[in-house]
Amino acid sequence: QGSYAPLFPCLRQYRGFWLPDAVLRNLPTVHASFEKRPADILLASFPKSGTTWLKALAFAAARRSVHSPFDDVHHPLLSRISHDCVRFIDTLRFLEDDDTDTTAAPRLVSTHLPYSLLPRRARAADGAGGCQIVYICRDPKDTLVSLSHFDAGVKWPSQAEGGTAAMEFEEAFKLYCQGQCGLGPQWEHVREYWEASKRSSGSVLFLKYEEMLQDPAGNLRKLAEFMGCPFTPAEEDAGVVRAILELCSLDKQRNLPVNRTGVYKRYTGGTIDNRFFFRKGAVGDWRNHITPEMAARLDGVVEEALKGSGFTFGLVE
Ligand code: A3P
Numbered sequence: 599q600g601s602y603a604p605l606f607p608c609l610r611q612y613r614g615f616w617l618p619d620a621v622l623r624n625l626p627t628v629h630a631s632f633e634k635r636p637a638d639i640l641l642a643s644f645p646k647s648g649t650t651w652l653k654a655l656a657f658a659a660a661r662r663s664v665h666s667p668f669d670d671v672h673h674p675l676l677s678r679i680s681h682d683c684v685r686f687i688d689t690l691r692f693l694e695d696d697d698t699d700t701t702a703a704p705r706l707v708s709t710h711l712p713y714s715l716l717p718r719r720a721r722a723a724d725g726a727g728g729c730q731i732v733y734i735c736r737d738p739k740d741t742l743v744s745l746s747h748f749d750a751g752v753k754w755p756s757q758a759e760g761g762t763a764a765m766e767f768e769e770a771f772k773l774y775c776q777g778q779c780g781l782g783p784q785w786e787h788v789r790e791y792w793e794a795s796k797r798s799s800g801s802v803l804f805l806k807y808e809e810m811l812q813d814p815a816g817n818l819r820k821l822a823e824f825m826g827c828p829f830t831p832a833e834e835d836a837g838v839v840r841a842i843l844e845l846c847s848l849d850k851q852r853n854l855p856v857n858r859t860g861v862y863k864r865y866t867g868g869t870i871d872n873r874f875f876f877r878k879g880a881v882g883d884w885r886n887h888i889t890p891e892m893a894a895r896l897d898g899v900v901e902e903a904l905k906g907s908g909f910t911f912g913l914v915e
Pocket residue numbers: 643644645646647648649650651740743744745747846847848849851875876877878879880883
């Protein structure tokens with residue numbers, strides 16, 4: 599892969615997935631480090647599927663006895679982007695971190711790696727006795743549109759060095775349909791976690807972004823229960839669920855100074871302005887960017903690839 603475009607950073611094909619060069623290079627070290635210091639809960643996702651939101655919700659719920667979601671002054675999610683509260687293992691930054699918020703049990707970490715490329719101890723569905731996994735997925739059309747906006751906003755190293763600017767959307771769409779983007783094909787990423795959740799007997803929680811938006815409270819309760827910290831009746835009466843949802847909401851998070859002006863250290867190097875992690879947060883925004891013909895083409899690719907898996911994207915009527 600000689601060409602360099604932000605949406606599709608120097609990719610190498612590895613065991614069925616297109617991995618950014620830096621991710622592939624880091625893989626052996628990530629595995630070795632994780633084996634030494636396994637997490638309790640791993641939040642996994644394909645990029646632009648709701649990772650930032652899931653991290654905020656999981657962190658706020660898991661740490662609520664230490665950090666009250668009613669604390670409108672000191673809560674860590676008011677001064678740190680959720681990616682700095684729950685670290686990616688795909689980098690080694692989770693090892694740099696020894697503050698209790700990121701190391702206290704349940705220790706939360708996250709990943710964009712496909713299930714089959716996770717460290718052995720993270721593969722919860724296969725009896726390795728490691729961590730539990732929460733996976734969030736999103737309709738490919740909205741994921742692609744979200745990716746392309748992210749891409750257009752972020753200044754990638756190649757651009758800073760005078761390299762290729764963001765790719766035309768049509769070209770990105772064509773490559774996406776072929777599965778070519780960082781960590782793609784998206785549907786194979788989803789399929790692996792879906793199948794893991796089916797054989798895992800309760801160690802993989804599978805969430806959909808669309809369902810989370812439709813019923814945030816129900817999905818937050820499900821998440822807390824899965825993480826071993828269900829909301830008590832007293833907490834329900836006190837409005838803890840509502841407080842967490844408000845704290846983690848797109849409007850609240852987007853308008854925090856840290857998310858307007860702060861920067862996030864990318865897991866493959868460089869930095870990203872935090873504001874690029876927050877945009878519309880809608881279902882079906884693809885209709886503003888993808889023609890019905892293109893949508894039918896991508897849906898066809900996905901349907902064919904997922905045939906027999908029992909999985910369908912989006913809300914099931
Ligand atoms: P859009 O670009 O469609 O708006 P990720 O966190 O995996 O990078 O995904 C980013 C997507 O999640 C973006 O979607 C972003 O707007 C949305 N998002 C970020 N924070 C959110 C929140 N608190 N609630 C709902 N959606 C959120």
